Amino acid sequence: MADPMRIRAQAAGDKTTVRVLMSHEMETGQRKDSAGKPIPAWFIQEVTTAHNGKTVMTAQWGPSVAKNPFLQFNVKGAKAGDKITVSWVDNKGDKRTDEATVS
Amino acid sequence: MQTRREMLAHSATVAGLLATAGLLPQTALAAWPQAAFEAKTMADAAKALGGGAPAPSGDVTITGPDIAENGAVVPVGAATTLPGVKQLLLLVEKNPSVLAAVFNVTDAVEANFNTRVKMGQSSNVYAVAMMADGKVLYAQKEIKVTLGGCGG
Amino acid sequence: MTKQRFTLAAAAVLALAATNAAWAQKSAADGIAEYRKMLEDGNPAELFEAKGAELWVTKRGPKNVSLAQCDLGKGPGVVKGAFVELPRYFADTKKVQDLESRLVSCMEMLQGFNAAEIAKTPFGRGEMANVTAMATWIAAESRGMRFNLPQGHAEENHSYEIGKRAFFYRGGPMDFSCASCHSVDGQRIRLQDLPNLTKNPGDGIGFAAWPAYRVSNGQMWSMQLRLNDCFRQQRFPYPGFGSEATVALGTYMGVNAKGAESIAPAIKR
Amino acid sequence: MKKETFTFAALGAALLAVAGCASTPSSSDLDREAAAVMKASFRDQGIAKTDRLNQDLGQAACSSDKPPSDAVAQQVMDQARAAVKWPAGGQYIGDWREGEKLAQNGRGMTWTDASAAAKDNGGSCYNCHQIGKAEISYGTIGPSLYNYGKNRGVTDVAAPTAQPIVEYTWMKIWNGKTYNACSNMPRFGHMGLLDEKQIANVMALLLDPKSPVNQ
Numbered sequence: 001m002a003d004p005m006r007i008r009a010q011a012a013g014d015k016t017t018v019r020v021l022m023s024h025e026m027e028t029g030q031r032k033d034s035a036g037k038p039i040p041a042w043f044i045q046e047v048t049t050a051h052n053g054k055t056v057m058t059a060q061w062g063p064s065v066a067k068n069p070f071l072q073f074n075v076k077g078a079k080a081g082d083k084i085t086v087s088w089v090d091n092k093g094d095k096r097t098d099e100a101t102v103s
Numbered sequence: 104m105q106t107r108r109e110m111l112a113h114s115a116t117v118a119g120l121l122a123t124a125g126l127l128p129q130t131a132l133a134a135w136p137q138a139a140f141e142a143k144t145m146a147d148a149a150k151a152l153g154g155g156a157p158a159p160s161g162d163v164t165i166t167g168p169d170i171a172e173n174g175a176v177v178p179v180g181a182a183t184t185l186p187g188v189k190q191l192l193l194l195v196e197k198n199p200s201v202l203a204a205v206f207n208v209t210d211a212v213e214a215n216f217n218t219r220v221k222m223g224q225s226s227n228v229y230a231v232a233m234m235a236d237g238k239v240l241y242a243q244k245e246i247k248v249t250l251g252g253c254g255g
Numbered sequence: 256m257t258k259q260r261f262t263l264a265a266a267a268v269l270a271l272a273a274t275n276a277a278w279a280q281k282s283a284a285d286g287i288a289e290y291r292k293m294l295e296d297g298n299p300a301e302l303f304e305a306k307g308a309e310l311w312v313t314k315r316g317p318k319n320v321s322l323a324q325c326d327l328g329k330g331p332g333v334v335k336g337a338f339v340e341l342p343r344y345f346a347d348t349k350k351v352q353d354l355e356s357r358l359v360s361c362m363e364m365l366q367g368f369n370a371a372e373i374a375k376t377p378f379g380r381g382e383m384a385n386v387t388a389m390a391t392w393i394a395a396e397s398r399g400m401r402f403n404l405p406q407g408h409a410e411e412n413h414s415y416e417i418g419k420r421a422f423f424y425r426g427g428p429m430d431f432s433c434a435s436c437h438s439v440d441g442q443r444i445r446l447q448d449l450p451n452l453t454k455n456p457g458d459g460i461g462f463a464a465w466p467a468y469r470v471s472n473g474q475m476w477s478m479q480l481r482l483n484d485c486f487r488q489q490r491f492p493y494p495g496f497g498s499e500a501t502v503a504l505g506t507y508m509g510v511n512a513k514g515a516e517s518i519a520p521a522i523k524r
Numbered sequence: 525m526k527k528e529t530f531t532f533a534a535l536g537a538a539l540l541a542v543a544g545c546a547s548t549p550s551s552s553d554l555d556r557e558a559a560a561v562m563k564a565s566f567r568d569q570g571i572a573k574t575d576r577l578n579q580d581l582g583q584a585a586c587s588s589d590k591p592p593s594d595a596v597a598q599q600v601m602d603q604a605r606a607a608v609k610w611p612a613g614g615q616y617i618g619d620w621r622e623g624e625k626l627a628q629n630g631r632g633m634t635w636t637d638a639s640a641a642a643k644d645n646g647g648s649c650y651n652c653h654q655i656g657k658a659e660i661s662y663g664t665i666g667p668s669l670y671n672y673g674k675n676r677g678v679t680d681v682a683a684p685t686a687q688p689i690v691e692y693t694w695m696k697i698w699n700g701k702t703y704n705a706c707s708n709m710p711r712f713g714h715m716g717l718l719d720e721k722q723i724a725n726v727m728a729l730l731l732d733p734k735s736p737v738n739q
Contacts, residue, residue, distance in 0.1 A: 006301045015213065023302045025473075028221070030199060045135045049212075056211035062140040064195060064203045064221045066176045067473035068299035072217040076210070168293055170286030170660075172446065172524045176470035178293040219294075247286070249661035251445045251524050252471070253488040253651055254630025283660045413554075420558030425583040427576040428633050428640075428717060429710035432587060436665065444651050444663040453589065486566075490633045492576055493569035500565035 007100035009075075009084040016078035016102050018049070020071045020086050028063040043091055044069060050085040051075050078102050140202050145194050145229055148202045149239040152190065157231060160185075160240035165230035166217070167246050174222040174248040181206070181230030182215035185240070190233040191216055197226035222248050287446050291522075300391055300468040300520035303475040307392030310385050316366025325361035327354070327393065328405075338397035339517055342505045344408040351414040353505040354390050355479045356497030362386075374496040378480045383496075387477045391466045394519035402463060402512040411506065418507030421500045422452070427490040433504070435489075437461075447524060452508050459518035462508040467521040475520070478505060572635035586706035597705035604701040608694075609713060611720045616690050616727055617681045620737070623647075623729030626722055627655050633717065642719040647712065647726055655729065656736050665708060673731040674738040681731050693730060697723050 003023035009016050022044065029041025043063040049056055056075055075084065080102050087097040142148035149157050166180035181191040188208050193216075194201045203220045220228070225248045231241040311334075312321050327337035328345070342353040348360050363370040368382060376383040406412050425432040436444060437452040450461035466477045476484075482501050486494050494501050566574050582600040585592035592600070629646025631637065637644060649655055652665035655672075672693075678686045695702045698713030712718040718726070729735050 003302060003306060006305060019297055021297055021299055021302055023299075026221075051211060054211070056209055058207045059216075060135050060140075060205040060207075062200060062202055062204065064198050064200065066219040066221050066470075068302060068468075070178075070217075070219050070297040070299070072180075072297070073206075074213040074215060076212060168286060168290035170283060170290060172287050172290050173471045175473065176294065178290070247660075249283075249287075249446055250628070250650075251447055251661060252630075253444055254628075254646070254648065416554050417558045417561050420555060420588070421562060423587050423589055424558070424562055424577075424579075425587045426562075426579055427572075428715045430583055430586075430715075431708075431710075434589070435708050438589075439665075442663070442665050444665065445661045449665075487572075487634045487636065490572065490576065492566040492572045492574045493635055494566050498565035499561045503561065 002094055002096040005086055005088075005096065005098040007084060007086055007098055009078070009082075009100045009102040011078060011080050011082075011102050014077060016075045016082070016084070018071075018073055018075060018084055018086075018100075020069075022069045022071070022086075022088060022096070024067070024069060024088075024090065026063060026065055026067045026069060030063075041091065044088045045091050046089045047071065048087045049073070049075075050083075050087075051078050052083050053085070136205065139205070140200055142201055145196070145201060145231065145241065148192070148194060149231060149233070152192075152205070152233060153237070154233050154239040155237050157239040157241050160232070160242065163230050163232045163240050163242040165228060165242040165244045167228055167244055169245075170247045170249055171222065172249060172251055174224070176219050177222050177228075177246060177248070178217065178219050179203075179228055179230075179246075180215070180217035181232075182213075183230075183232045183240070184214070185232060185234070187235040188214045188232045189235050192229070192231040192233065193218065193220060194229040194231060195220055195222050195226050196229065197224050198222065222246065224248055283446060294470065294522050298468055298520070298522040299473070300395075300466070300475060300522060303388045303391040303466075303468070304395045304520060305392075307385075307388035307390070310389050311392065316362065316368045318365065318367040320365055322358075322361055322365060322389070324365060325358070327357060327361075334393055334396045336397055336400055338394045338519070339400045339402045340404055342411075342414065342502050342509060343405050344410045344414075351410050351502055351506060353478065353497070353502045354393060355386055355477055356502060358386050358389055358393075359497065378477075378483070379474060387466065387475050387480070390477045391475055391520045394466050394517065397517055398519065400517055402509055402515050402517065404506065404509045404513065406510060414503045414506040415510050417499070418503030418505070421504050422507055429490045431489040431491075433485065433489070453511060455512050455515050458516035459521065460515070462505075462512040463515040463517045464519055464521040464523070466519055467523040469523055471524055476523075569635035571633070571637060571640045582701050582705060591706060600701055600705035601703065604699045604711075604714070605695070607714060608698050608702060609720075610691075610694070611724060615720070615724055616694055617732060618721060618724030618728045620725070620728040620732045620735035622722075623725035623727070623735070624656060626718070626726055627729055628659070640716075642716060642722060645717050645722075647718060647722070648710075649726065652708070657739075658736065669730055670737060672737055673733060673735070678731050678738075679733055681728075681733075686731075690727070690731060693727060694723070697726060 006021040008019045024044050025042055027039055027042040031039045033039050041063050044061050047059040057073060082102040083099055084102060085099045089095045136152060139148045139151035142151055145157055162183055162185045164182040171177040179193055181193050191206045191214055193204045195203055204218055206216045208214045227243045227245050229241050229243050231239060233239055314321050324331045328340055328343045329337050342351050344351050359370045359373050362368040373382045422433040436449050440451045442449045450456035452461050465481050466475060469476050479496055479501060482504060483494055562577055566577060568574055585596045585600055626647040627649035630648040630651050632645030633640055650659055650662045652663040654662040654668035654670050657670060676689045678689060681690060699711040700707035700709035701711060710717055713723055729737055
């Protein structure tokens, strides 16, 4: 199973800034290994974020998002103590969900 | 829950399939817009996502550095203050496939997203706003990718 | 060739060395600074830090115990502040050790791992990846503290003297030493600033920045791997993990960095 | 290329004899010990064997924070000058386009490189020097080489008036220790890092009036 994400969610005024780091290779499929064999593409395809259980944003990614991806976005109306959930699914079907509390 | 061993076995199978098929990976998600992610131009990517011809707009913002010390990690952001934005896209003109990311906007989030992309070489990057009325508006910025380190 | 010709030509070189050096540099440097700033917020080293913190308290190895009793130099289990005082002398191993070689000793003594096997493991694999993750977390626990390596023990002073000589040791097909790139202020390779490691190069620079996340390959680089790749680029043979030369270099750079604030784990090109 | 190997003890003796070096016994003990520590700390990997730690006169003389004595430095420079090989048929100047590629290429001679042949090496020039104006990612360990030929009045590389600077430049690239015993620049010709043709291409990059370096 994939390593946990790091999620920081900080409220300021009427919005919360969410910063996420995900542990993933994000292999492009364009590279070759030392033996000259192509390394298959392996990347996060879909990201889903929820505020107190309600989906607020989804994203689709391609393999040109950088390794160990970073994502930042702002959730309207989220306040300290609320839950922010982030999930991802990669092209091999591997997935990961982590949760953070807004501070 | 899968064990680590099962997961590895599963991954190996998928990798094997990919290797023999020699194709872009089969998507685990029906919603993943494969045609858009295979597009070679901004116009083709926008079209694959159901939009019209892209037009430049001062209401769309692309953020990023002027120079990237390394193309493997280039911080970029897309934002707009326009009402009626459905999706924000990030694209890199000279990457093998131009589209890097699609963010689906709802009323619960600001239309303002930051991530990091890979760039194979110096290139224009685009932030594209896909509007509810089918309009496609974009902003562009050139980012220089430098060669660094000892190079060995 | 005559002697006179050398002199004439040399004079011509000197006359021209100073021109043209400044143009186009400023904007590039500004651009790079802006790029680095944008990356600071959201350093993937955090992912390794979290993994290392977890590993430290997890019961592992043949003896199935945690590293909670590992002595990093400030007493069993004391992590905070340990990083900025390493390498240092350890009585139980009778050696000066850096953070990583000390961690491997703890893994052997407390958990029953085979230290020699770990030392042979390539970076990024198996238990070596775990050592790097723990080193990342341990460094992070001293973030903001200032380097202050002990030099009270004769072996610590000896390590410094050996490290100094290793630093200036020229060899290989390109005649490089560490000093070739790291003994003068304000120089660069390509656009990368080269810290002067013969003195305190400043807060968060050089020894005070590693372990660091390398964006160029998406790997977490410990000081041992940093040195390993320096020697690769120096066209030297392969330095053993935790070998005396690498630890002594750590002592030399660490003592020189006295007073520098640690920002490790940093993010680097 | 012949590499003279000195044992560390012999070097210490040479320094004492030639330079009247004032190092204390304990310091030279440490020198000896440090050399042993180096040998014990490294192993062969790929093309990078431990014999790369065996120092020749110049490497040993420039391995401390103090410069060598004038006498030793002169000996290093004299040896370097005596060993310079001039290009066959006087072919000093090659193709600046190939020279630019070599200047950009920082590869070669590491333990991850498969071959130590000159054809598989780059010149790493931009690592340390500004050269062509278009490349903004250049190092500053060496002086700027932008307008190298132009600033030295080279309008025709074949002209007799250009011959001194052409020969000087060849020597610097072949072995920079010809002018500076402890030069940081690799000895590209002397150590077989680049062959004559490659050096001629780098020469063209610096001296050819048509090279972008001289525009």
